[in-house]
């Protein structure tokens with residue numbers, strides 16, 4: 001488990017500090033849970049903490065503790081830049097490279113402010129002062145639990161707000177304990193549930209919170225936009241610009257659609273293409289040893305995890321899908337031969 005300076009960081013935080021916590025664009029339940037959990041913890045110690053996301057969070061997470069105080073760089077750039085300039089510590093949560101936070105990252109890169117990186121994505125940037133990274137971890141929340149229990153010298157965190165945040169991160173990134181689980185994770189979760197949280201209610205808030213529009217869109221995708229290629233154990237869903245207009249698709253409405261492809265028997269690779277105003281975005285999911293992060297990195301300027309990755313393409317939807325179908329046979333063959 002690569003880590004650096006956790007003890008020094010604890011010392012650094014013995015004085016009250018201005019802490020700037022950043023997570024990635026389109027923050028998910030893990031980005032939110034990990035960052036809000038850390039913010040709650042440090043605020044409780046008297047630090048001044050700001051949580052910032054490059055873009056807005058999905059509305060179905062509006063119940064999370066402290067989420068009403070976060071800043072969104074896209075909407076509040078001046079305010080965020082002031083916070084960046086005055087911070088004593090940057091914390092990078094659930095992403096591991098400044099390039100993942102675009103313009104906000106550029107404002108941060110100019111400063112010498114120390115960085116604490118806590119993340120579970122592949123290929124972390126280990127040039128920072130403090131880090132705790134593990135690409136095999138279920139979620140960043142899982143790692144936040146490790147660090148805080150170590151700092152507190154406790155087996156579990158006796159704080160329902162903090163535990164709610166971290167539990168949300170784990171439930172989100174494991175698909176409610178369907179993947180990325182391990183004996184070690186279940187051990188931690190069993191300790192979390194010693195804390196009085198309504199874990200079933202949290203799961204319901206995360207999983208059963210679609211709007212009618214979102215469910216209709218899912219139906220449309222499965223009925224009209226699904227292509228299955230059994231020979232490559234692959235399924236594709238795509239959405240065009242006019243689909244976006246027809247369904248009035250907003251941020252977050254397409255979240256999770258890609259996962260439905262893997263519900264088909266014998267399908268191991270899922271690709272979801274969306275035609276955005278200027279680029280085509282691609283979300284990839286897989287099971288077993290199909291390393292879609294490789295595919296995203298090699299052909300779609302992206303990356304991610306072995307079984308969950310994403311990328312983009314600049315030459316239109318048809319070109320993106322053609323490229324995917326062109327490189328797919330070799331990708332599938334390589335993975336099966338290994």
Ligand SMILES: [Mn+2]
Nearest residue numbers: 030094139140
């Ligand atoms: Mn995560």
